[in-house]
Amino acid sequence: MANYGTNDFKGGLKIMLDGDPHSIVSNEFVKPGKGQAFTRTRVRNLKTGRVVERTFKGGESFEAADVMDTPMQFLYADGEHYHFMNPETFEQLAADKTAVGDAYLWLMDEAMCEVTLYNGQPMAVTPPNFVEMVIKETDPGLRGDTATGGTKPAHMETGATVKVPLFIEEGEKIKIDTRSGEYVSRVK
Amino acid sequence: MNWRPGASLSSLREAALLRRSIHAWMELQGVLEVQTPALSGAAATDPHVLSIRTDSGRFLHTSPEFPMKRLLAAHACEIAESGSLERQPDLYQIATVFRAEESGRFHNTEFTLLEWYRVGMDHVELMADLETLLQSVWQAFGKSWPGVQSRRYGEEVHRLLGVWPEQMTSTDTIADYFAAADRSYPEAIATDVDAALDLFMDEFVLPEFAPDAFTLLVDYPASQSALARLGQDDQGREVAQRFELYFGQVELANGFHELSDAATQRVRFESDLLKRERLGVASVPVDEHLLDALSAGLPDCAGIALGLERLHMVLAQHEHIREVLSFDDQRA
Numbered sequence: 001m002a003n004y005g006t007n008d009f010k011g012g013l014k015i016m017l018d019g020d021p022h023s024i025v026s027n028e029f030v031k032p033g034k035g036q037a038f039t040r041t042r043v044r045n046l047k048t049g050r051v052v053e054r055t056f057k058g059g060e061s062f063e064a065a066d067v068m069d070t071p072m073q074f075l076y077a078d079g080e081h082y083h084f085m086n087p088e089t090f091e092q093l094a095a096d097k098t099a100v101g102d103a104y105l106w107l108m109d110e111a112m113c114e115v116t117l118y119n120g121q122p123m124a125v126t127p128p129n130f131v132e133m134v135i136k137e138t139d140p141g142l143r144g145d146t147a148t149g150g151t152k153p154a155h156m157e158t159g160a161t162v163k164v165p166l167f168i169e170e171g172e173k174i175k176i177d178t179r180s181g182e183y184v185s186r187v188k
Numbered sequence: 189m190n191w192r193p194g195a196s197l198s199s200l201r202e203a204a205l206l207r208r209s210i211h212a213w214m215e216l217q218g219v220l221e222v223q224t225p226a227l228s229g230a231a232a233t234d235p236h237v238l239s240i241r242t243d244s245g246r247f248l249h250t251s252p253e254f255p256m257k258r259l260l261a262a263h264a265c266e267i268a269e270s271g272s273l274e275r276q277p278d279l280y281q282i283a284t285v286f287r288a289e290e291s292g293r294f295h296n297t298e299f300t301l302l303e304w305y306r307v308g309m310d311h312v313e314l315m316a317d318l319e320t321l322l323q324s325v326w327q328a329f330g331k332s333w334p335g336v337q338s339r340r341y342g343e344e345v346h347r348l349l350g351v352w353p354e355q356m357t358s359t360d361t362i363a364d365y366f367a368a369a370d371r372s373y374p375e376a377i378a379t380d381v382d383a384a385l386d387l388f389m390d391e392f393v394l395p396e397f398a399p400d401a402f403t404l405l406v407d408y409p410a411s412q413s414a415l416a417r418l419g420q421d422d423q424g425r426e427v428a429q430r431f432e433l434y435f436g437q438v439e440l441a442n443g444f445h446e447l448s449d450a451a452t453q454r455v456r457f458e459s460d461l462l463k464r465e466r467l468g469v470a471s472v473p474v475d476e477h478l479l480d481a482l483s484a485g486l487p488d489c490a491g492i493a494l495g496l497e498r499l500h501m502v503l504a505q506h507e508h509i510r511e512v513l514s515f516d517d518q519r520a
Contacts, residue, residue: 007289029292030390033432033442033493034414036236036383037289038374038390055387057376058289059467 002064006039006056014046014065017054021046021065021118031058046116046123049101065118069126072115074107082107084115084122095122103127105160106178127178132187133157134173141169151183194510194519202329202504203512206496207282209328210302213321219278219304224255226284230475233460234414235467238288240297247472248286251493252303253415254478256281257446260305260489261481276487280304282496291517294438296509298520300496307489311416311429311445314490315404318433318441322402329503334435336402341409342425344393345385353409354426359384365392382411394437402440406431413456416444433494435502443492450482 004015009027016022022043031037037058044051046067072084072093081094082104095115097104099122103113106127114126138154151163154174162176164183173187195203214221231239231247232254239247249255256279267274285301306314319336326333345353349361356362359377362384366373371391377383397403407421413428421427429445447453457474464471500512510516 029290029295031236031290031295032386032390033439034234034236034412035386036377036380038387053372055372055374055391057374057383060374060376 003061004064005061006037006058009039009041014067015043015062016065017043017045017062020048021067021123023067023116023124025051029058030055046118047098049098049124067123068117069114070117071112074109074111074113076109077104077107082125084113084125087112093117093122095125099123100125103178105156105158105181106131106176107158108133129177129179130175130184131178132173132175133160135164135168135170138164138168138170141167154183190519193514194508194516195512195514199500199504199506199512200514203496203500205328206325206500206503209325210282210321210496212328213324214280214304217278219280219306222256222259222279222281224252224259224281224283225249226286228255228475229473230254230477231472233457233464233472233474235460235463235469238290238469239472240286240288241470249283250285250287251301252281252283252285253491253493254475256303256305256491257486258477258481260307261484261486264485264487276307278304278306293508294498294501296497296513297517299509299513302494302496302499303491305446305489305491307487309490310488311406311431311443311490314443314445314492315406315431318443318492318494319402325499325503331503334401336404337398338404338406339393339397340407340421341389341405342407342421342427344405345388348392349388352425353381353385354411356381356385362388382409385409385412390437394434397434397437399436401435403434404431405434408432413447414442414444415447415453415456417447419445435499438498438502439495440498440502441492441494443490445490446486448482448486448488450479453482454479 009024011024011026013024014021022045025042025044027039027041030040039056041054042051043054073087075083075085081096082100083094085092103125108131111128115122116124133156135154136157139152150166152166153161154164155161162183175184175187177184226249227246228249229246232250237250239250241247259279263276281303283301284298286298291297306317323333342352349365351361359381363373407427408430410418410426410428416428416430418426419429431443432439433441461471497509497512506512
């Protein structure tokens, strides 16, 4: 397995830390002119999903985490597990709630997700950047009100709540950016 | 890949104005502009300043400090030998320097140092000199002067940790302080008091500096004297006659009352090399020319290196060093 030094750090790099696989969220190089270099890093524990700040001494090196991001299709949820299928091998995998985390809000049937596997087990699920969903419930639309920029909450089948413009109606299909959880546009 | 520069045209105009205002101030002060080689057979020994070595075995300079001191010593000899009454000139240089493995929001492998030496000044007088230069730059940009505050390294450490830096024999006090503040502390520095102090300063002291003003941090621990003389602070503690200039938390400059004793300098170089060995950092040839020059006699002087890109950043409120460089590390 490869090793990464602090100079290789960048967002998305997966390393082993305290025995768990971690993903680097962000890092900043810190160094007094004549002194020791440090890397101030935010890392996500891929097992627990927890994000913490960690500071490393410049030049420290870490084992790469044996982690694979695999595109997989979401099949169904059975209340306990979320089931995914590799569309090339048809292999199926079940991810538990910890691995899925907040991604469940965006899991639509057949959505292509990125499933992070560690030792072959699903550790994390990244939904597609954009999803299209039908609004299950929202306050009645205000016709013609396209200019004021006001928003109202709209509830989705999956349990997600998205702020939408006032003119959007129940039953309409909308496009959502899953990274921010924000409304993007109407889908005709 | 993006072929365009990171800096906008207006940012490059700011950079040009900055250099112009510095040249004007130096001209007015009668400081002589010099240029020294970027390639050298020797390198800086600082354990944390890493040189780029070329295929020919020479090194790209990390600072023009050594050859500039050789010039100072040579001019002193020349004036003494000719018996002339000419005044020993002060020197300055705007040099592109190179430091391996330094890249980030405030770092770029290749950057620009303004380095100047004032003969007959100590570090305290040099701080006043620095202030007049900065005032003149601020004026050239039509900005109101933000003011300069002053803090003492040892006092800051003592205030927060209850220990003076020179009394620290282990990093335990610092590790405990990080633990109590629930901040991450890298175990890898557990045996290195100076490294722990570096991180402590960055994490707990610098954030207290006035955000929109200059701060001069003075009286560094003797263990961090680098190329500065040792002296005493006003309470009789042994300190390095060294200071750093910050704007907010951004380090801008490093000034010394320059060490002129060749034997002491050699001891420091050798202890640097030992530390490099302990840290697993490549060894470099010591600059024997510099040691010879010190033996011949470096005039009593103070010198300072100021990072021009960072000065530009704080002057014109840029967030990332790429905004003040035509082509930064990612684009070069």
